[in-house]
Amino acid sequence: MLSFVQFCVCMSTWNAAILLAQQTPPNIIWMWFDDLGIGDVSFMGGDVPTPILDSLVVDKAVKLNFHYTEPVCSASRSAFLTGRYAFKSGLNTAVAPMIGWGFNTANVLFTEILASSQGNNYNNMILGKWHVGRDRASRLPPNRGFQAGLYTPTSSGYYDYFPTASVSLLDLQLGPVTDQTVQDARDAIFANPRASTLKIRDTYAISSVNGNVYQSPEQLDATEYLEDALVDEAKAFIAEQDDSQNPFFVYYSLWTPHAPLAAPPLVRGTAPVSYSACQEAYDLQTAESCFDDVRCLFCAQLHYASLGIQDIVDEAQANANIDWSNTVLIVASDNGPGASNQVSEGSAMPLKGHKPYVFEGGIRTPAFMFGGLIESFTTSQCNYNEMVHISDWYHIFMDMIGVTANGAANANYNPDADHSDLSIWDNIQCRCTSSGQGQLRQCNNNNPPREELMTMRMCGDASADPQMYAAAIIKDGYKLIVNGKYGAGTDQCPSANNLPNVAFWYSAPGQTYYTPNSAYYFNAYLPVKTRMGHIFNRVLKSACLEDLRQNNPAAMDDASYAPFQYDEHLLYDIANDKIEACALDLSVAANLAKKDELLALLNAAQSDYDSPYSAAADPSVAYAAFQAMIESQPDCTDMDYVVDEVYLPPWADGNPAVVDYTTLWSDFVDNYQSCNN
Numbered sequence: 001m002l003s004f005v006q007f008c009v010c011m012s013t014w015n016a017a018i019l020l021a022q023q024t025p026p027n028i029i030w031m032w033f034d035d036l037g038i039g040d041v042s043f044m045g046g047d048v049p050t051p052i053l054d055s056l057v058v059d060k061a062v063k064l065n066f067h068y069t070e071p072v073c074s075a076s077r078s079a080f081l082t083g084r085y086a087f088k089s090g091l092n093t094a095v096a097p098m099i100g101w102g103f104n105t106a107n108v109l110f111t112e113i114l115a116s117s118q119g120n121n122y123n124n125m126i127l128g129k130w131h132v133g134r135d136r137a138s139r140l141p142p143n144r145g146f147q148a149g150l151y152t153p154t155s156s157g158y159y160d161y162f163p164t165a166s167v168s169l170l171d172l173q174l175g176p177v178t179d180q181t182v183q184d185a186r187d188a189i190f191a192n193p194r195a196s197t198l199k200i201r202d203t204y205a206i207s208s209v210n211g212n213v214y215q216s217p218e219q220l221d222a223t224e225y226l227e228d229a230l231v232d233e234a235k236a237f238i239a240e241q242d243d244s245q246n247p248f249f250v251y252y253s254l255w256t257p258h259a260p261l262a263a264p265p266l267v268r269g270t271a272p273v274s275y276s277a278c279q280e281a282y283d284l285q286t287a288e289s290c291f292d293d294v295r296c297l298f299c300a301q302l303h304y305a306s307l308g309i310q311d312i313v314d315e316a317q318a319n320a321n322i323d324w325s326n327t328v329l330i331v332a333s334d335n336g337p338g339a340s341n342q343v344s345e346g347s348a349m350p351l352k353g354h355k356p357y358v359f360e361g362g363i364r365t366p367a368f369m370f371g372g373l374i375e376s377f378t379t380s381q382c383n384y385n386e387m388v389h390i391s392d393w394y395h396i397f398m399d400m401i402g403v404t405a406n407g408a409a410n411a412n413y414n415p416d417a418d419h420s421d422l423s424i425w426d427n428i429q430c431r432c433t434s435s436g437q438g439q440l441r442q443c444n445n446n447n448p449p450r451e452e453l454m455t456m457r458m459c460g461d462a463s464a465d466p467q468m469y470a471a472a473i474i475k476d477g478y479k480l481i482v483n484g485k486y487g488a489g490t491d492q493c494p495s496a497n498n499l500p501n502v503a504f505w506y507s508a509p510g511q512t513y514y515t516p517n518s519a520y521y522f523n524a525y526l527p528v529k530t531r532m533g534h535i536f537n538r539v540l541k542s543a544c545l546e547d548l549r550q551n552n553p554a555a556m557d558d559a560s561y562a563p564f565q566y567d568e569h570l571l572y573d574i575a576n577d578k579i580e581a582c583a584l585d586l587s588v589a590a591n592l593a594k595k596d597e598l599l600a601l602l603n604a605a606q607s608d609y610d611s612p613y614s615a616a617a618d619p620s621v622a623y624a625a626f627q628a629m630i631e632s633q634p635d636c637t638d639m640d641y642v643v644d645e646v647y648l649p650p651w652a653d654g655n656p657a658v659v660d661y662t663t664l665w666s667d668f669v670d671n672y673q674s675c676n677n
Contacts, residue, residue, distance in 0.1 A: 025120040025401040026373050027243055027327040029250040029316065030393075031309055033302075034073065034129065034258040035355055037337035039347030039508055040302065041366045045532035045540070046347060047508075048299045049277040052306035053331065056313070057368040060375040062382045062432055065539045067367035069335045069390040070455055071470070072356040072488040073155065074102075076334040076390050077132045077253075081144075082107040083394025084416055087456045090610045093488055094155065094356075095131055102133015104610050108412045110394040111145030113403060114249050116412070120401055123246050125237045126151045126206065127230040128253035135182065142177045142206050142213045146251075149206040150218060150233045161226050161255060161262040161301075174207075174216035185217075225265050227254060231308035235315045242321040247401075252312065256305035257298055259338055259345050263291040264304035273307070275300045295509045298346065316371075325372035328400070330393075332367040339507070347508035350525045350540055352580045354507065356487035358455055358472040360580055361506075369428075382432035385538055386449035387474065392424050399425040416608075423447035451475065456602060457488045458609045468606055473598045477575030480598040484570060504566050506579075515564040516545050516581040517557045525579070544573070544582035571595045 039046040043054045043063070057063055070076040074095045075086035082103055086092040090104025114122035126141045126149035133139035134153035141151055175181065185202065205218040220229055234252055241248045266273055266287060275287045278299035282290065290296040309331065317324050335355045337346025346354075353359025367388070395415055398404075403413050405420060423446075430443035457470035469483040485504065506513040506520055513520035525545065529536045544563070548556045555561045563582035571584045571591055584591045 024323075024326055025122070025247045027241070027247050027249075027316070027322060028397065028400070029252070029312065029327070029329040029371075030332075031250075031252040031254065031312065031330065032332040032334055033254050033256055033305070034334055035336070035338040035346055036257060036302075036333035036366060037346045037348035037354065037361065038351055038364065038366055039349035039528070040257070040298070040337060042531070043368075044366050045528035045536065046349070047281070047527070048295070048302060048347075049281050050302060050306060051277055052303070052310050056309075056329075056331065056370050057381065059381055060378055061368050061370035062374055062378065062384050062428060064332075064367040064369070064388050065383055065385050065535075066387045067332065067365055067390075068363050068387060068453055068455075069333070069365050070488065071335055071358050071362040071457075073129075073334045074131050075488060077130075078103040079389070079391040080393055081109045081111070081132060083110060083391050083419060084610075085389075085391055085418060085454060085456070085605075087458050087605075088416065088418075088608045088610050089391075091132060092457055095133055102135065102139045105136070105138040108414075109144045110397055111141075111249065111251070113145075113398070113412055114401070115145040115147065118412075119403060121246050123147060123237075123241065123248040124251070125149050125234070125249070126251045126253070127234055128152065128227075129155065129255060130253070131155050137177045137179050137182055140177050140182070140215075142215050146206055147208045147213050148237055149251075150203060150230060151206070151253075152203050155258075161264075174209075174214050176212060177215055225304075227256065227305055227308055228265075228268070230254075231311055234312050238312065238315045238322070239319055241319060243323055243326070244321065250312070253334075254305055254308075256301050257346060261294075261297050261301055261345070263297065264301050268304070268307060273304065275303060278303060294345075298509070323372070325376060327371045328369060328373040329371040330367065330369050332390075333365040334390075336362040336365060337508075345509065347511075349506065349508045349511070350520075350528050350579050352504070352506055353484075358457075358470050358481055358484055358488070359504075360574075360578070363455060363472070377429050378432040382428075383535055383538070384428055384431060386424075386427065386431070387451075387453050388424060389450060389453050392419065392422065392450065395419050395422065396425045399423070421448060422450055424449060452601075454602060454605060456605065456609075457486065458606070468602065471602050473602050474574060475598060475601070476594075477573065478594055478598065479572045479574035479580070480595055480602070481570040481572075482599065482602065483568060485566065515559055515561070516542070516579070517559075518549070518553065521545065521549055521556070540578050541576075542579045542581045543576040545577070545579070548582075569595055569599070571598075 037046075038044045040048050041050045041053055042048060043050065043057050044065075070079055070086045070092070072094050075089075075092050078089040078091035079086045082089040084107070089107060091102055095102055111122075111124050113119040115124055124146045126146045128151060130141060130151050130153045137143055140153065141149060203218045203220055204215045206213065206215045208214075220226065230252065234250055237250065238248070264273070273287075275290055275296075278296050279285065279287065279290050281299060282293055282296040284290045284293060284296055287300070290300055313329065316322055316327055316329070336348045336351075336357075337354045339345060339354050348354055348361030348364075351359070351361035351364060353361035355362050398413055398415075405413050405415050426447035427443055427449045430447055431440055434440055434443055452473070452475040454473040455471065456468055458468055470486040470488050471482040472484070473480050504514070506516065506524060508524070511524060513524065516525070525542070528540060532540065545556075562585070565583070567583070567586075569586065570580075571586060571594060572580050572582070573584060574580070586592050586595055
């Protein structure tokens, strides 16, 4: 047994070794899915077989069992890129196409630091979805540290997996991205404003020419599966890298499995693709019959996307000019599974809720780290059970490359109070290297993990009187949810008081449980527990639900049982009730005191709210888009599509003062009603 002095020397030696290893900035490959839930991957006990992902996380990897995002895609991406909670980043909702909002452009994105001389001159590539603002040049990737890529500015929901581009865009020339070129692209799109074109299927290639970063519209083959094009670009980029000259960063933002789903190819390159694992899981004989089943199709599309991820991994390992031992890869998801008409398209089972809600199913997502850098300090799969928020990655990356806050290394790195005292990267390394409870405590003492986390949807202008709703905070093993029935999408604000309590459900394709009753216990909770084994107790167990099953099964099936009911304020013992099965009784003095304490922290945080509706916002962007939308439907073609929030006007997000759309809206409603009569 080590003495205390020996232990301290051992820990000091370990810390020195880690610091030495980090003197060379690592290559970083970030790959995240769109709307992938915990119940959608078998390595988290889900019912969908994911053998490729399982193989990447099974050994010498770090599985982040408590990885949290924001409840909706744009907010998560803004938090990731700015290193701030979404409501402090200028963007805490989803960005609809061409609407004039996005992240606060005063923020320095971590990609800009990576690309700078202080950040070791990383070669940065973006692939896939951007979705944090496209209304001005300062919000687009070429002006934010990316020197290469193939990206789409808008949400996955506005694209097809087999793309078609707006031909009118191809007249735009290769060149720098300026506010004028952004305007030109918008004008080109509106020049042919049919609904099929208004889906904004525009894709842009980024390239560096004589040290200048340019972009140009890219015509994609309509017969090619979109993610195949992205993976090919990633492989070509990685094949060219030589990290003895510059490290590199790849930002691959998949569409999979965002709705609407599409049957993936049966042939990849020249090789047939086998979907046998999906077919066996759902008892279907052929790939075609699999594609006709919603859950099997989901599985197949996820499998096809995973093949692309494996290709990227293989390319990084095959390049002799890349130091695999100094390369780290991360797989994650931007939020929980999506839903259509309140029926989940994916699964967060056994967690409650889904995108865009602040229950665990909407914000707790699958994630893991792997690669040679991870293999250098862990000899097996490490289950990391501390919280990691999507905004933490900015600061993890800064720690990896050795950039310090406000120091000589880079004056542009200024972490806020929510992140400045954390040492998550060091904590991960320490905990995944150490063994024994004493050493783990020492890890947390020397390298503080995240012990508090919040997400908050605000509505309205920060200069006026913004309202808080759809908020949550986790601290001291408790989670408080405020107005949890509201979502974080663009169409839901406090004025929508008639919203059903959809977030209060446990749902997956073909399964909806309004309470955690015995059917839920046997059909959803218990199967996950069986598949996960012993780690389930640390990650997903609900002590209160299991106590009910053991001692009070009648209450379990009583829909009026008090702990199952919705309220404006819901307090959970999240340390022991990880699926939010039983709300605590707020008439108990200790529970009420804890609720008040956490609510006070949320209220205090509102002072840092950063509104997307700044004085610099250009309301004409949204106005022009909305006007074009109306004019594009003279014969009622695809009118229902237009209603589907593609050009959602800002008043629906609680800010009617930006532009008076009353006349436009009246015209649109008149047109829509006449089309349906």
